[in-house]
Amino acid sequence: AQSVTQPDIHITVSEGASLELRCNYSYGATPYLFWYVQSPGQGLQLLLKYFSGDTLVQGIKGFEAEFKRSQSSFNLRKPSVHWSDAAEYFCAVGALRPGNTPLVFGKGTRLSVIA
Amino acid sequence: DTAVSQTPKYLVTQMGNDKSIKCEQNLGHDTMYWYKQDSKKFLKIMFSYNNKELIINETVPNRFSPKSPDKAHLNLHINSLELGDSAVYFCASSQEGIKKPEKLFFGSGTQLSVL
Numbered sequence: 201a202q203s204v205t206q207p208d209i210h211i212t213v214s215e216g217a218s219l220e221l222r223c224n225y226s227y228g229a230t231p232y233l234f235w236y237v238q239s240p241g242q243g244l245q246l247l248l249k250y251f252s253g254d255t256l257v258q259g260i261k262g263f264e265a266e267f268k269r270s271q272s273s274f275n276l277r278k279p280s281v282h283w284s285d286a287a288e289y290f291c292a293v294g295a296l297r298p299g300n301t302p303l304v305f306g307k308g309t310r311l312s313v314i315a
Numbered sequence: 316d317t318a319v320s321q322t323p324k325y326l327v328t329q330m331g332n333d334k335s336i337k338c339e340q341n342l343g344h345d346t347m348y349w350y351k352q353d354s355k356k357f358l359k360i361m362f363s364y365n366n367k368e369l370i371i372n373e374t375v376p377n378r379f380s381p382k383s384p385d386k387a388h389l390n391l392h393i394n395s396l397e398l399g400d401s402a403v404y405f406c407a408s409s410q411e412g413i414k415k416p417e418k419l420f421f422g423s424g425t426q427l428s429v430l
Contacts, residue, residue: 234418243319243405243421244358288356302348302360302371303419310356 202227202293204306212312213281221276221309223265223291232294233274234303235265239287247289250274261285286313318342321406321422328396329430336391336425338406345410346370347389348419349381352403361404364389393427401429 203226213219225231232251236244248259255267265276274291288310292303321338328334340347349361363371367383378394393400406422 236419236421238356241423243407243423244419245421246418249418290358302363304360305358308356308358 202231202295202304204291204293204304206289206291206306206309208309209307210310210312212314215283215313215315216280219276219278219281219285219311221289221291221311223274223276223306224272225274225291225293226272227293227295229295231274233265233267234292234294235259235263235274235276236290236292236305237261237287238290238308244290247276281311281313283313283315286311319406319408319420319422321404321425323425324423325426325428327428327430330396330398332396333392333394334396334427335393336404336406336427338389338391338422340387340406340408340420342408342410342420343387344408344420345386346408347383347386348407348409349389349391350405350407350421352405352424354402358405362389362391396427396429398429401427403427 205224234249235247238244247263248257250257250267288308290308291306294303319340346365348363352358361375362381364383366386380392383389403424403426405424407419409417409419
């Protein structure tokens with residue numbers, strides 16, 4: 201079964217600074233990887249996903265993530281953080297499945313942005 | 316138009332009561348889910364339905380009973396509510412026509428508080 205680890209529970213960055221949120225996955229085959237963002241009181245919104253091909257994927261809101269098979273990682277990055285990026289970020293892994301296997305989510309990383 | 320809508324947004328109730336949460340999606344998706352997010356933000360799958368048929372039933376107490384009258388609706392009924400049921404419950408949907416994980420569309424959540 202697949203699993204996801206997000207090592208950082210809470211990260212604080214200054215507005216305009218760069219951001220990297222870590223995600224490590226465990227899965228025996230090629231994973232399908234996602235990053236979701238949850239704003240306070242809201243559901244989750246997809247930022248980006250990786251299925252195959254180019255290991256650097258671009259998402260919405262200026263986010264990108266890089267799949268590194270050798271490190272079992274799919275870290276999320278943004279070159280310049282905006283105050284509106286403050287939210288909870290979830291990494292998720294899915295599997296190619298004969299039946300329906302739901303996405304497995306990490307425990308999330310809360311991002312705080314300071315002036 | 317809201318793609319995945321769930322009601323109510325907030326639900327406060329006494330222990331022992333029975334309550335329902337409703338979910339509707341207007342995306343034409345085949346698969347719907349219920350996720351539970353605990354106080355530590357951990358998201359865990361509860362149920363998955365595909366075309367009104369139960370596909371996944373994780374280790375959830377049988378006090379929780381999902382019902383899918385049609386593929387656009389997946390309601391969650393909870394009997395004999397307990398304090399530990401307090402959480403945010405998210406409905407989600409996806410198109411499962413292809414057997415790889417697809418993007419999940421989430422509702423905005425129902426915050427359940429059991430007193």
